[in-house]
Amino acid sequence: MRMTSRLTGALPAAVLLISAASAVSGCTQEKANAAKVAAAQETKTVTAKDTEQTREQTAQAVQKSDAEWRRTLTPEQYQVLRQAGTERPFTGAYWNHREDGTYTCAGCGTALFTSKEKYDTDCGWPSFYDALDKSKIVEREDRSHGMRRVEVLCRACGGHLGHVFNDGPNPTGLRYCINSVSLGFQKETPKEQAAVAEKPKG
């Protein structure tokens, strides 16, 4: 009994100590947060540099300085292709585009996808179950925005195209979810179709 009352008596002091401790930890927390923000900014810088380095490594055919890209691309293209941005869904030129032809890289003109592999989704971005030629694209892990995704880039210029997911239709089961702004389009003309048909074998 006596011990209990002693303990009770000691409580306010203990509470005081805890409050003091939490006040200190609150302060430390602020410092920690500031440090975290600083670290995050640092990481951001490092990641941006790394991305740039990777782009340089993958940029085999088309090499342009940042200033050149800014000059040759529209602000929207620059933001998506060079800064890995994402256009808002259902806003691009090609999400519900159904003409026959070839989709090219808006950065360098490389043919990347065709209307044959394009299919309708309700995601708001042009989607393809396969690329025209896998050697023309680069797929790499992307852990940005708290997600684990696979980023798709143009191999020739290192431009960001979009992401590839495993929820596509047969025969690949893949969904190349590509920003319209990263793409150009070359319509397949009847003349070209005829030329392909007439082309002698071998």
Ligand SMILES: [Zn+2]
């Ligand atoms: Zn390109």
